[in-house]
Amino acid sequence: MNAVARHIHPGWAIIAPLLVLVVALYLGPILNIMWLSVTDPEPGLGNYRKLFEGDTLLRIVWTTLRICVITTVFSVTLGYSIAYAMVHCHQRQKNYMLTLLLVSFWISILVRTFSWLMLLGRNGLVNNTLETLGLISAPIAFMRNELGVLIGMVHYMIPYAVLPLLVSMQSLDSRVMDASRNLGASGSQTFWRIYLPLTLPGIVASTLLVFILSLGFYVTPAVLGGGKVLMVAEYISVQLLVTLKWGTAAMLAALMLAGVLAMLWIMSRFMKLSAVFGGSTR
Amino acid sequence: MRPGLFSLFNRAGAWVLLLFLVTPALIAIPVSLTPKRFLSMPKDELSLRHFQHLFTSEEWLSSFFQSGVIALSTSVLATFLGTLCAIGLWRVSSKYSELVRAFLLLPLIIPQIISAMAFYRLWIPLGLLDSYPGLILAHTILAAPMVLITVSASLATFDPRLEQASKNLGASNWTTMRRVILPSIRPGVFAGALFAFILSWDEIVVTLFISKFSVYTLPRRMWNGIRENTDPTVAAAAVVLIAITIIAFVVSAILSRRNAGESRS
Numbered sequence: 001m002n003a004v005a006r007h008i009h010p011g012w013a014i015i016a017p018l019l020v021l022v023v024a025l026y027l028g029p030i031l032n033i034m035w036l037s038v039t040d041p042e043p044g045l046g047n048y049r050k051l052f053e054g055d056t057l058l059r060i061v062w063t064t065l066r067i068c069v070i071t072t073v074f075s076v077t078l079g080y081s082i083a084y085a086m087v088h089c090h091q092r093q094k095n096y097m098l099t100l101l102l103v104s105f106w107i108s109i110l111v112r113t114f115s116w117l118m119l120l121g122r123n124g125l126v127n128n129t130l131e132t133l134g135l136i137s138a139p140i141a142f143m144r145n146e147l148g149v150l151i152g153m154v155h156y157m158i159p160y161a162v163l164p165l166l167v168s169m170q171s172l173d174s175r176v177m178d179a180s181r182n183l184g185a186s187g188s189q190t191f192w193r194i195y196l197p198l199t200l201p202g203i204v205a206s207t208l209l210v211f212i213l214s215l216g217f218y219v220t221p222a223v224l225g226g227g228k229v230l231m232v233a234e235y236i237s238v239q240l241l242v243t244l245k246w247g248t249a250a251m252l253a254a255l256m257l258a259g260v261l262a263m264l265w266i267m268s269r270f271m272k273l274s275a276v277f278g279g280s281t282r
Numbered sequence: 283m284r285p286g287l288f289s290l291f292n293r294a295g296a297w298v299l300l301l302f303l304v305t306p307a308l309i310a311i312p313v314s315l316t317p318k319r320f321l322s323m324p325k326d327e328l329s330l331r332h333f334q335h336l337f338t339s340e341e342w343l344s345s346f347f348q349s350g351v352i353a354l355s356t357s358v359l360a361t362f363l364g365t366l367c368a369i370g371l372w373r374v375s376s377k378y379s380e381l382v383r384a385f386l387l388l389p390l391i392i393p394q395i396i397s398a399m400a401f402y403r404l405w406i407p408l409g410l411l412d413s414y415p416g417l418i419l420a421h422t423i424l425a426a427p428m429v430l431i432t433v434s435a436s437l438a439t440f441d442p443r444l445e446q447a448s449k450n451l452g453a454s455n456w457t458t459m460r461r462v463i464l465p466s467i468r469p470g471v472f473a474g475a476l477f478a479f480i481l482s483w484d485e486i487v488v489t490l491f492i493s494k495f496s497v498y499t500l501p502r503r504m505w506n507g508i509r510e511n512t513d514p515t516v517a518a519a520a521v522v523l524i525a526i527t528i529i530a531f532v533v534s535a536i537l538s539r540r541n542a543g544e545s546r547s
Contacts, residue, residue: 009373009374009376010373010455011369011370011371011372011373011374011379012370012374013370014366014367014369014370015366015367015370015371015374015379015382016370017363017366017367018363018364018366018367018386018426018430019367019382019386021363021419021422021423021426022385022386022389022423022426025401025404025419025420025423026388026389026397026400026401026423028404029399029400029401029403029404030392030396030400032400032403032404033396033399033400033403078299081292081295081296081299082296082299082300084292084296085289085292085293085295085296085297086296088289088293089293097296097297097300099535100300100301100303100304101300101303102531103304103527103528103531104300104303104304104307106480106527106530106531107304107307107523107524107527108484108501108520108523108524108527109484109486110484110486110501110504110505110508110520110523111307111310111504111520111523111524112306112307113508114310114504114508114516114517114520115306115307115308115309115310115520116306117508117511118309118310118313118321118517119306119309125309125323128323155302155303155306158299158303159303187286187288188288212391212393213393215393216392216393216394216395216396217393218394218395218487219486219487219505223508223509232395233393233395236395236399237395237398237490237491240399240402240491241491249399250399253395253396253399256393256395256396257392257393257396260391260392260393264391
């Protein structure tokens with residue numbers, strides 16, 4: 001016993017409280033849910049087979065994936081533009097930009113969703129303004145459809161897309177670009193052939209981060225989709241809180257978790273995860 | 283390098299995008315000032331009646347209070363556990379400790395709906411549903427990784443020789459921790475505590491699953507208001523939340539400036 005104790009670093013004693021808490025109260029029930037996906041209501045792969053039996057579940061998964069892909073493409077593209085502008089302007093202007101970005105990052109998701117509800121409704125500010133200006137004759141349906149969900153989600157995800165891109169762009173050596181220009185490449189050639197490939201790790205990290213966060217997104221789709229756009233997260237909550245079917249919900253959660261972990265693994269190959277999350281290792 | 287036409291164009295676009303990120307939230311301000319009983323833009327006159335209702339309604343006040351208690355407890359607990367753990371990981375610093383660090387960050391990245399399922403699943407048999415300890419524990423597990431990140435960032439700039447020096451001069455582990463390590467990572471600890479507070483204060487998905495009647499946090503009440511979509515008191519609450527966000531932002535900006543100042547000196 002003493003021999004074993006001597007090999008264990010004393011630091012573990014103060015790691016233990018949090019570790020034990022997370023393992024017991026978080027990892028435990030998650031494993032339990034994975035187990036449920038193959039045992040509830042009866043042992044076997046019945047829950048997973050359901051995915052291919054009716055078209056309801058498949059449609060929900062498909063809707064979720066489609067919305068996540070579109071959200072990710074828009075967020076990362078727009079985020080790239082913001083990050084690029086931030087890295088290439090004066091410190092002062094950059095600080096202002098960073099402030100706006102972080103303030104939006106910090107505003108409550110509920111406040112933002114509420115705002116979109118006020119802006120995008122049939123009698124919302126956007127429709128009213130357009131009608132008063134005579135640009136449209138009937139209100140545009142922004143809500144209770146995928147358009148509304150996409151607007152809300154892209155708006156929420158842009159800051160998450162920008163941060164990894166900023167990290168990646170800031171660590172570039174600008175002399176490489178100067179060298180490219182000195183060797184006669186045009187500005188756009190330098191961007192497409194040098195700058196963009198060099199920021200690829202940042203793009204991959206940002207893409208995967210936004211995609212992962214979008215996958216399990218609940219609030220915005222539930223409110224702006226208005227029941228018309230059913231995504232996996234909302235379906236899970238209905239299964240648990242209304243129809244009390246753990247099996248199907250557990251199966252969807254298991255698929256989602258597998259997807260998330262796979263993407264994290266890919267991400268870790270491109271970038272130090274700790275850099276993305278702002279942490280550091282000694 | 284002189285910015286080209288494309289670069290200037292892009293910069294203008296970036297400003298438009300950044301304003302697009304922040305301005306929509308501001309619509310809560312006019313809506314909260316409407317004199318009508320339903321959600322609408324004020325036309326001729328403004329009224330503070332919805333703010334009055336917000337600050338006199340027993341329901342809203344109790345939600346503010348409950349959210350405050352839960353967020354404060356979460357912040358204290360998560361900061362305590364997260365700081366200890368970050369120091370431990372920093373001192374061990376081996377292959378295994380890095381694995382443990384990655385594992386402990388998972389609650390931040392695993393979709394909240396899955397976390398909500400997990401807590402809901404376990405809280406039923408433990409009898410923690412719809413109770414303060416249930417919400418505080420769940421929020422602590424979600425918030426501790428934030429503290430781990432901010433404290434680890436502070437520790438990365440801490441010179442380990444200071445710890446050695448303290449011990450060589452005869453200080454015990456506990457004294458070293460309290461008098462040498464903690465003072466130098468204070469900015470990280472405060473930042474972590476603030477993030478933990480905000481995460482709990484603003485948490486809705488897990489809360490929706492594990493609270494019902496007796497614990498009704500502010501986000502929960504706002505969620506209800508948003509779903510019903512009639513009462514302008516929600517707009518007043520949104521304005522208060524925006525104001526709190528801005529105050530918190532200013533506080534954290536001051537903290538991080540002090541942090542930068544300390545690591546420079």
